[in-house]
Amino acid sequence: MNAALPLRDVALPPSPSWWPPAPGWLMLIGALLLVLGVAAFIGQRRRRRRRRWLQLFDQELQAAPTAAAELAAIAGLLRRAARVAQPGSEALHDHAWWQRIDPKEELAEPQRQLLAEGAYRPQVAADEVAELRRWARERYLQLLQERRR
Template identity: 70%
Template sequence: MSAALPLRDVQLPPAPSWWPPAPGYLMIGAVLLLALLILALLILALLWWRRRRRQQRWLQAFDRELAGATDAAAEVAAIAGLLRRAARQARPGSEALHDHAWWLRVDPQATLPAAQRDLLAEGAYRPQVDAADVAVLRRWARGRYLAMLQERRR
């Protein structure tokens, strides 16, 4: 060896940059993100399914209660009772409301036609009840019953 060659110390390469991470870390991060997304979707699907199932049970109970009615007048009375029960469960004390206050509670947007509203009026004399009016009332009451029961969950 020649003495003319300068001796140099061993130099280390520069420190690796922290960005971008190694591909392995990127894959692990992607898998974790995908797993969290799937978990969130499963939780949302479970909550939706439970809510739907609860609504179906409420509507089945509504239909069972009305199945026991023998005639149209008895069905109207059963509908009125179910609406009172739903109002009481949604907001305790609602069952004690009368006349205008009761209608503001049961039908706040006044979506029920006057003919069907008269059927549900307290103490209304119902010698002859039209089946078509009862069918409209049943459809409306079913949706309103469900809406009032859902109010108590909020």
């Protein structure tokens, strides 16, 4: 070797830029966006369906002129929801019906009696119906959501 030639160090190529990412990263980002989009779409559909069910429930109860008629409407709505969730359950009576409607026995006995006999009682207190309405609204949604599982 000739001593007159200058020595040069090993030169590394410049580091690659971070943009645009490699195709694998683009596919991973695309798949993640697709999963998030599908989850958002399903969640939006569920919220819309739940809102529609609650609107139907409220419309039925607003159409009732008296508290006794409202109790009859609540019982009818619960029967319809039970039929949708499990066909044939609307024909159940007494203990079997209450096991289907209130399996955890969250409803107090006076309210059960009110719901069972409410349409036949001419005078019903509005505050009793309001408490029963809140429970029935939640249970109505639960019954309708059972059919989706």
